[in-house]
Amino acid sequence: MELKTESKQHIEQVAGEALTQLESIAAAANGKLRDGRTLGSDALASINTMTSSSAIQKLDQISQANRESYQVLAAEPAIARVVVMDEEGEERIYYICRTSPVSGFPNLASYRAPVGRLASLAIGTEFTLPNGTVVEVLERAQLRPAALADGWDSRDTVVEAEDFGPITIESLRALLTEVAGEEVTEDILGQLLAEETVKANIIDGVRRSVITKMGLRDQPILDQYQDEIFRLPLDKRLLILGPPGTGKTTTLIRRLGQKLDTAFLEEGEQHLVETVGPGQGIAHANSWLMFTPTELLKQYLKEAFAREGVPAPDQRIRTWQDYRRELARNAFGVLRTASGGGTFILKDGLPSLSAEALDHPIQWFDDFDTWQRNTYVQELHEAAALLREANAPEVQSLGERLQNILARAGDGTLASTFGSLAAELPKVQALVTSLKEASDGKIKAALNLQLNRNRTFLDELARFIDGLQQTQTIDTDEQDDLDADEEEDTTAPRTGRAAALNAYMQAVRAEARAIASKRTLSKTSRNGKIIEWLGDRTLTEADRAAVGASLLVQSNARRFVNPVKRYLDGIPKRYRAFRRERQQTGNWYLNKGFEARDIHPLELDIVLLAILRAAGDLISKPNVQRDIDSPAWSSLQPILGYYRNQILVDEATDFSPIQLACMAALAHPRLRSFFACGDFNQRLTTWGARSADELNWVFADLDIREITVSYRQSKQLNDLARAMIRAVGGTEQNASLPAHVDGVGVAPALLEHAAEEPVIVSWLANRIREIERFVGQLPSTAIFVNSENDVAPVAEALNAALAEHNIQVIACREGQAVGQETNVRVFDIQHIKGLEFEAVFFIGIDQLAALHPSLFDKYLYVGTTRAATYLGVTCDGALPPVIEELRPLFGQHWQAPGADDTGTDQ
Numbered sequence: 001m002e003l004k005t006e007s008k009q010h011i012e013q014v015a016g017e018a019l020t021q022l023e024s025i026a027a028a029a030n031g032k033l034r035d036g037r038t039l040g041s042d043a044l045a046s047i048n049t050m051t052s053s054s055a056i057q058k059l060d061q062i063s064q065a066n067r068e069s070y071q072v073l074a075a076e077p078a079i080a081r082v083v084v085m086d087e088e089g090e091e092r093i094y095y096i097c098r099t100s101p102v103s104g105f106p107n108l109a110s111y112r113a114p115v116g117r118l119a120s121l122a123i124g125t126e127f128t129l130p131n132g133t134v135v136e137v138l139e140r141a142q143l144r145p146a147a148l149a150d151g152w153d154s155r156d157t158v159v160e161a162e163d164f165g166p167i168t169i170e171s172l173r174a175l176l177t178e179v180a181g182e183e184v185t186e187d188i189l190g191q192l193l194a195e196e197t198v199k200a201n202i203i204d205g206v207r208r209s210v211i212t213k214m215g216l217r218d219q220p221i222l223d224q225y226q227d228e229i230f231r232l233p234l235d236k237r238l239l240i241l242g243p244p245g246t247g248k249t250t251t252l253i254r255r256l257g258q259k260l261d262t263a264f265l266e267e268g269e270q271h272l273v274e275t276v277g278p279g280q281g282i283a284h285a286n287s288w289l290m291f292t293p294t295e296l297l298k299q300y301l302k303e304a305f306a307r308e309g310v311p312a313p314d315q316r317i318r319t320w321q322d323y324r325r326e327l328a329r330n331a332f333g334v335l336r337t338a339s340g341g342g343t344f345i346l347k348d349g350l351p352s353l354s355a356e357a358l359d360h361p362i363q364w365f366d367d368f369d370t371w372q373r374n375t376y377v378q379e380l381h382e383a384a385a386l387l388r389e390a391n392a393p394e395v396q397s398l399g400e401r402l403q404n405i406l407a408r409a410g411d412g413t414l415a416s417t418f419g420s421l422a423a424e425l426p427k428v429q430a431l432v433t434s435l436k437e438a439s440d441g442k443i444k445a446a447l448n449l450q451l452n453r454n455r456t457f458l459d460e461l462a463r464f465i466d467g468l469q470q471t472q473t474i475d476t477d478e479q480d481d482l483d484a485d486e487e488e489d490t491t492a493p494r495t496g497r498a499a500a501l502n503a504y505m506q507a508v509r510a511e512a513r514a515i516a517s518k519r520t521l522s523k524t525s526r527n528g529k530i531i532e533w534l535g536d537r538t539l540t541e542a543d544r545a546a547v548g549a550s551l552l553v554q555s556n557a558r559r560f561v562n563p564v565k566r567y568l569d570g571i572p573k574r575y576r577a578f579r580r581e582r583q584q585t586g587n588w589y590l591n592k593g594f595e596a597r598d599i600h601p602l603e604l605d606i607v608l609l610a611i612l613r614a615a616g617d618l619i620s621k622p623n624v625q626r627d628i629d630s631p632a633w634s635s636l637q638p639i640l641g642y643y644r645n646q647i648l649v650d651e652a653t654d655f656s657p658i659q660l661a662c663m664a665a666l667a668h669p670r671l672r673s674f675f676a677c678g679d680f681n682q683r684l685t686t687w688g689a690r691s692a693d694e695l696n697w698v699f700a701d702l703d704i705r706e707i708t709v710s711y712r713q714s715k716q717l718n719d720l721a722r723a724m725i726r727a728v729g730g731t732e733q734n735a736s737l738p739a740h741v742d743g744v745g746v747a748p749a750l751l752e753h754a755a756e757e758p759v760i761v762s763w764l765a766n767r768i769r770e771i772e773r774f775v776g777q778l779p780s781t782a783i784f785v786n787s788e789n790d791v792a793p794v795a796e797a798l799n800a801a802l803a804e805h806n807i808q809v810i811a812c813r814e815g816q817a818v819g820q821e822t823n824v825r826v827f828d829i830q831h832i833k834g835l836e837f838e839a840v841f842f843i844g845i846d847q848l849a850a851l852h853p854s855l856f857d858k859y860l861y862v863g864t865t866r867a868a869t870y871l872g873v874t875c876d877g878a879l880p881p882v883i884e885e886l887r888p889l890f891g892q893h894w895q896a897p898g899a900d901d902t903g904t905d906q
Helices: 006-037 041-047 054-075 114-121 172-181 188-201 224-228 250-260 267-280 295-307 320-331 355-361 359-387 394-407 414-453 457-471 480-486 497-516 528-535 543-557 565-570 571-585 603-619 620-627 635-641 655-665 691-699 715-728 757-775 786-807 845-852 856-864 881-889
Strands: 080-086 091-097 108-110 126-128 135-143 145-148 152-163 167-171 202-204 237-241 288-292 646-649 674-678 703-706 749-753 779-785 809-811 823-828 836-842 867-874
Touching: 006 054, 006 091, 006 152, 006 172, 041 355, 041 414, 054 394, 080 114, 091 114, 091 823, 108 114, 114 224, 126 167, 152 172, 167 172, 167 691, 172 655, 188 202, 202 457, 202 543, 224 250, 237 359, 237 414, 250 288, 250 646, 320 603, 320 655, 355 359, 359 394, 359 414, 359 543, 359 571, 359 603, 359 655, 394 543, 414 457, 414 565, 414 603, 414 620, 414 845, 457 528, 480 655, 497 528, 497 543, 565 571, 565 603, 565 635, 571 603, 571 779, 603 620, 603 635, 603 646, 603 655, 646 655, 655 691, 691 703, 715 856, 715 867, 749 757, 757 779, 757 786, 757 836, 757 867, 779 786, 786 809, 786 823, 836 856, 856 867, 856 881
Parallel strands: 091 108, 237 674, 237 703, 288 646, 646 674, 749 867, 779 823, 779 836, 809 823, 836 867
Antiparallel strands: 080 091, 080 135, 126 135, 135 152, 145 152, 152 167, 167 202
């Protein structure tokens, strides 16, 4: 490319200055690292022994952060150079780096700082600096530093100013070498070659980089719109929608990096973070959680986080599938464990849900949540009424007071009801304790009578119980389970005499309670079996009646001992009752084919959301937060430990609105910081979110932003993606290519009537060799097949076909990323969400249409949009009818860009 002499001289000047600055910054950072002294160690030397450990810990954290910043700067000193002019006509040059700057460079600023926004602004844009000075952007250069043996370089540097550009300079160092050697090149041939080298080094427009490794593209500088989004306040609820390759995930990662660095938070944000910190017991830098749909994408997100200097251990990037199980099993006792407790057994393929539940998850949840709340309130009213009718005057008096509280609460919130009940808790607790002591005394007296008659009685009972445990076929008496759930000691011994004593007490209580309630104890339940074995070795008839009456009073009073805990802990059991009731009316559930103890993953989401929202509604009340340590609210304390300052979701449309609401409910109520990104056209689950309305149900004030500039695909593949959306009736998107970018590629290639493996493999091998010839190296290449069973056979056959050119093909089973970056990889299509490759081959798309009719269009769109330049598609037969109209956009093979398409397939 020919530039004006002035512009050429200016660019040479910029190149010299930029390389000198890169050298200086890297040298300063390396010096700090070699010196070994950082803020922490310097300061610690002067701290006396009385200083708090938290202060020392904080200094150590600062020291570690400084070390990490110096390491980044030593490898990548700056990512942009920006020239601005103020209203007085004074020019100023800023260098922008990815991390915190090293001292000694007043014009070096972090991209996370407000001044960092300059790197994303268009030429001519005005910007107000933090000190109030208004400046205009005159010129900017995006730097890609590279440390060479003989000094620093910047490769594919994009420079633009008011009077030229944007241009791409392959090598700033080469530009300076040419200038230095100009005068000594006397021979004409040398001059001609030098001129050609200069032209080749400077390219008009922005060059698209070739994707050489599998993963997420590194985009050090965001565009102006993405930059604005990532700098929005911490306490926002944001959703970014956009087609593939628009930098949604990059924006999300960049936002997290900035919001974790308290140095770059606004004053109000810092105050919020400091306010919520003490109650959580977790540092702000660690108080975040990101959800992603697949394990493969999780691994590549971790890599991308590392580039931003954000440590991302496995406990902070999670799949919902794993985290849901952890919450349900360990936090809320919804799922059964080997040590006892828990209500349900999770079964992935459980045939429990009707199409109605799958199609209308929000209405399904609302139905359950309303039902369970009303059921709980009704239980309180009934319990207070029964206490009011008891024989003992003090119980009647208590029942009357509780009835009055519930009557005053009326249709008010549960939080206010619980608050009013708090004053009665000591009296209720005292009543339950005295009644329990008396009833337990009677049961133990009956047991002592048996032991006086037979010293081995407990040993015999223990052996019987061991036999029951081994059979594992005992049903649960659900009503008794509901009545006795707070009596049982979850730490009770499982074997021996102590276990026998525990079992005796429980069984005798269950029998007395059943008789007093005019119920029959289930003979197939554990307690029923024990009572049958005991025969007449329990209470006398008179004692049974007295103990039964006392236990009913205890059960009703116990509902008021810790109403918050009982409300939350009871949600799983109320769900089981709700499901049974709705099965009978034919709503939401199939009527048979599964056990009462089994639960489908989407049902588990419903239960978890009910618990999380119920707890969140209470914790969000200022008085509850203030008194969280008091007996009335202390059961909410453990849930605080699961809250995080920031919740992030990648590929949000793969999650159901219920799942997204669960994730959102994990955001700390004081911050409610939630950031998600996705694309409705890429939804790869039948239950995934389908509309903005469903997402607005999660947060009524969700700020939905759309980004449309696609940085991944060539013009041909971008045109194909848009035509595909129109053909299958997807959500229309106006995806555009970035301005001044060389977007010319090649038409996608199509092979039809290729059901035989040798035909497909031969075609694939020829196309892969073509790509390597065009590019000069083998770029990142993936092959997608329709099932896990096809991964290994295709990889093995293609490996043999490409052996003579030493191209290795790797089978990525279960979506695992293995092998070297230069390997061709074969994946089952279901694992490739969120990744990008230079070249993609999609095998048997007509068979995909038969395998996944409801999601075919989504799989096709996601698969084809993974490719940046080269896309190859095969069909066992012909193109599926739904995309027949796309045929003109395909060729049979590739030509080098710009060549005539007259060649024949090899």
